[in-house]
Each structure stands twice: as structure tokens, then as C-alpha cells.
Amino acid sequence: MFLKTLHLKQFRNYQEQRVDFVAPKTILVGNNAQGKSNLLEAVELLATLRSHRLARDRDLVRDGEAFGQIHAKLERQAGIIDLSVTLRRQGRRTVALNSEQLRRQLDFLGVLNAVEFSSLDLELVRGAPEQRRHWVDTLLIQLEPVYAHILQQYNQILRQRNAFLKSKGGFPMPVQEKEELAAWDAQLVTIGSRVVRRRARAIERLAPLAAEWHASISDRAEVLQIRYAPNVPFTATDPEGVQQAFLEKIEQRAIAEQHQNTTLVGPHRDEIELTINQTPARQYGSQGQQRTLVLALKLAELKLIEAVVGEPPLLLLDDVLAELDLNRQNQLLEAIQDRFQTLIATTHLAAFDSQWLQASQILSVNAGQIFSDQ
Template sequence: MYLKTLNLRQFRNYQDQQVEFNAAKTILVGNNAQGKSNLLEAVELLATLRSHRMTRDRDLVQEGEAIAQINATLERQTGVSDLTLTLRRNGRRSVALNGESIRRQMDFLGVLNAVQFSSLDLELVRGGPEGRRNWLDTLLIQLEPVYAHILQQYNHVLRQRNAFLKRHVETLDATSLHSELAVWDAQLATTGTRVIRRRDRAIQRLAPIATAWHASISGSTEVLQIKYLPNIPLEDNHPEEVQQAFLAKIQQRAIAEMHQGTTLVGPHRDEIELTINQTPARQYGSQGQQRTLVLALKLAELQLIEEVVKEPPLLLLDDVLAELDLSRQNQLLDAIQDRFQTLITTTHLGSFDSQWLKSSQILFVKAGEIIPN
């Protein structure tokens, strides 16, 4: 797939900016806080309808404006598509494909596929479980767009159940609360089982690819293992079995939930375990080991998405080369070649060899304006 054009209107610090991409690699050069990352964020939003930097749409709309719009022309093997995402300061976002409004946002997902790799991704190893869950969920949305709807359903039930627990934790006795909760328990187990099974399948597919990339980057001196550790005991991935285990664990934690007024069971408490040579990477991995691990994860994402959608996704590298030493930079650049259309942000061109610079489109970014080289 190839991103031909991108137009940003009142998005972040862009007033009205059109970009035409004319090479497999585009390098966006500029000082910090000029808008380089904002451009990559716009592409990420078209691919996943999520931003790893902001949770509220109003923060993406330019100050003093009511709406922001991202428009792109994408070329795929099946033809050319025109994508539009409209973000509102006060109100719901909307999406359109080839000029036609799309009611269900999950029908918009999967048109453009992209893998984002930024310096923030080092938190995948160092940070808490929530970051790793978000990473896996974002990948799953691209592998299986219906997952966005499944996750939304689960989070809706979770919020309702938590509100119920908070409301009634002190007003009902245990027996009465338990019977009232039965309805929410059933819904939580049903929607949560769908999340757990898909997460498990995704890790089963991703782990061997990431392990192979990691061995290649580390010169086979280290072994990466990725394990999905669901909050529900997962003997096998059969839906009835997972659902029964889910309900059984809810029963076990019922008293604790009543005391704390919150849901303690479900995929919102899952963990993805990353180990190097059987040692937790988060606790003992050096910075170099952690960077190798994240690089292996990102290359595995690229490969898995390509295998599933049958076309190479876009790669968005946000100021990441500065975080990698020369050896890891070369591993990454060799893996990309011209196979993936790549958008790269940097503060200076010194990180790139002359061959890369010759074959790349170079754009300068200053205060929300893009100037060709």
C-alpha cells in the first residue's frame, strides 16, 4: 500500500497543509515542537482511529476551531481509496470513505495499515501492563477490525458494572448485591471472553516472529519469549471453557470486589510478559536489550500485518533513530529497504547514510508548515 497524499486542516498546529509523497521513504526534518510527530499521528489515526499521544479529540483540534479534518489518498492493490476523518471539539468524530459517510467506524478500519515506532515505545518494556495491553489492542484492531467493536463492548460493560458496584457497595447486603450483579457478570464474561481469545491468538502468531527478529538483531546471543498472561486462567482457548473460568474467578473475588467497589476480574487486568534469556526484560534488561526487544516487536508487527492483509503496511518512525545505536539502526534500515513505505521524523540528517538520503524524499517542517527540499 502507498500513501499518495495527506491533507491536514486545523489539525494540531497545521492550518491547511497538503503533502504529496513521491518516494518509498520520506524524511521529515525539523526542530522539536514544529509538527513532525503531528503528521505521523494523523496517519496513525487513519489506520487505527487511535492516538498513542492523546485520548480526547478536542486536544487534536486547533485552538479556536470547532473541527479538524484529516484526508488521505491511498493506493492499494485493489485500487485507490480516499479516506476522511473529521474530529470535533464538541461532538462525535465521523469517517468517510471515497466521499461516502460510514456509520460503523470499524468499517473504516483496515483500509490503511500502519505500524508506529516512537521513542515512547520503550515504555512497552519499562512501563506498566496497561501500555502493553494498549499496544496489543492497537495491533489487533489492524489484524481484525471487528476487534475494535468487541473491545468497545467489553469496556462499556466494565464501566457499567463498576458504576453499579460503586453505587451499591454500601447500600446492599452481600446476598442482594450478588443477585443484582449476576446480569453484569454474564455480560462481562461473554464480552471479556471474546477479548481474551483474540489476544491469545494474536500473541501465539506474533511471538515466534518477534523471537526470530530478536535472534537476528542480537546475533542469536539472547532468546526473547513473549507470553500472554490473562487475568483468567486459560487452560484452552475454547469459548465455553474461557467463559466458565471467567465466571468462576468472579465468584472467587466477589467479596473483594464488594469491598473495593470495582471489577477485579477480566482482560483489563491482563499482562504480556517479555523475557530475555528467561529474565524479565522490564526488571533486568539493559537499555540496549530493551531497545533490541522493542525493535524486534515492531519488525514482527510489520511482518504479521503484511502476512494477514497481504500487503506491506506503512511504517512510521517517530524520532526513533536517535534512540538506537548504529548497529540497531542498520538492522532496522536493512529490514525496511523499499519494502515498506516509511515516514521518518528527525531533528537532523546526520543519522542517515548517503544512499538513504539519495533515495528519500526530504521535507522540512517548521511551525506547522511543510517545505520541500
């Protein structure tokens, strides 16, 4: 797939800007806070309807405006597709494909696929488990768009169950309230098991790809292992087996939940463990080694999405390429070649390999305006 045009209106710091992409690689160069990351964020929103910055829609709309819009023209094997997202300061966002507004946002997902690599991704290694859950969930949304709906359902049930525990707090719980809680348990288990099983499958497919990339980048000196550590341990892979394990753990933690007035069991407490040479990655080595790990994860994402959707996704590099040493730059260059359209944000060009510059469209970004340097 190839992103041909991107048109931003009242989005972040852009008043109105159109960009035509004419090369496999596009380098966006400019000082900080000029709009480079905002442009990559717009592409990320088209791919996942999420932002790695976790911003609210009203924060994405330009100051003083009621709404903002992202419009793109994408070339895929099946033909040209128009995509648009309209974000509102007040009210719900809307999405459209080929100028037709979609009733379900789920139907918008999976049209454009992209992998983002930013400096924030170092938090995958050293941050809280929530960071790693968000990462695998964002990947899953692209591999299996229905997962967005499943995750939304789970989070809604979780909020409602927590609200019930808080409002009915205390111990012991009367019989009528126990029955009501059991109904919430059944919903949490049904939907939560779907989340767990999909996360397990995704990590199972991603882990060997990432391990191979990591071994290659580290010249076989380091061994990366990725292990899914669900809050609900399960051995069976069938839905009934997972649900049974889920119910048993809820029963085990029932008293603690009633005392703490919150849900202690479920995929919202999962962990994805990253180890290098059998040592937790957050305790391992330098920032350069942690970048190697994240780079391996991102290359694995590219390969996995390409294998599942049948076309290479876009790669978005947000101010990270110049921070990689020459060996890691060359590994990345060799991996993506011209097969993956790549958009790169940077503050300067000096650290780039000459091969990158020669093969790239170079655009300057200044105060929400973009100019061609060629």
C-alpha cells in the same frame, strides 16, 4: 499499500497542509514541537482511529477552531481509496471512504494499516501493564477491525459494572442486588472472553516473529520470550471453556470486589510478559537493549500485518532512528527495504546512514508548514 497524499486542515498545529509522497521513504526533519509527530499521528489515526498519545478529539483540533480534518489518498492493490476523518471540538467525529460518510466507524478500520515506532514505545518494556495491553489492542484492531467494537463493548460493561458495585457497595449484598450483579457478570464474561481469546491468538502469532527478529539483531546472543499472562487463567481454547474459567474466578473474588467496590477480574488486568534470557525485560540491560526489544516487536508487527492483510503496512518512525546504533539501523533498513513505505521524523540528518538519505524524500517541517528540500 502506498500513501500518496495527506491533507491536514486545522489539525494540531497545522492550519492547512498537503503533502505528496513520492518515495518509499520520507524523512521529516525539523526542531522539536514543529509538527513532525503531529503528521505521523494523523496517519496513525487513519489506520486505527486511535492515537498513541491517547489524546481527546478536542485536543487534536487546532486552537481556536471548531473542527479539524485529515484527508488522504491511498493506493492499494484494489485501486485508489480516499479516506477522511473529521474531528470536532464538540460532538462526535465522522469518517468517510471515497467521499461517502460511514455510519459505523468500524467499517473505516483496516483500509490503511500502519505500525508506529516512537520513543514512547520504550514504555512497552519498562511501563505499566496498561501500556502493553494498549499495544496489543492497537495491533488487534488492524488485524481484526471488529475487535475495536468488542473492546468498546467490554469497556462499557466494565464501567457500568463498576458503577453498580460502587452504588450498591457494602457486604453482605441483598439477594436482589446479587441477581442484578449476576446479570452484569454474564455480560462481562461473554464479551471479556472474546477479548481474551483474541489477545491470546495475537500473541501466539507475534511471539515467534519477534523472537526471531530479536535473535537476529542481537547476533543470537539473546533470547526474547513474549508470554500472554491473562488475569483469567484458562487452558481450554473454546469459548465455553474460557467463559467457565472467567465465571469461576469472578466467584472466587466476589467478596473482595464487594469490599473494594470495583471489578477485579477480567482482561483489563491482563499482563503481557517480556523476558530476555529468562529475565524480565524491564530489569534487563541498557536502554539500547530495550530499544532492540521494541524494534523486534515493531518488525514483527509489520510482518504479521502484512501476512494477515495481504499487503505491506506503512511504518512510522517518530524520532527513534537516529537513536539506534549503526547495526540496528542496518537491520531495520534490510528488513523494510522498499517494501514498506516509511515516514521518519527526526531533528537532524547527521546520524542517518547514507543509504537512507539517498533513497528518501526529505521534507523540512517548521511551525506547521512543510517544505521540500529537493
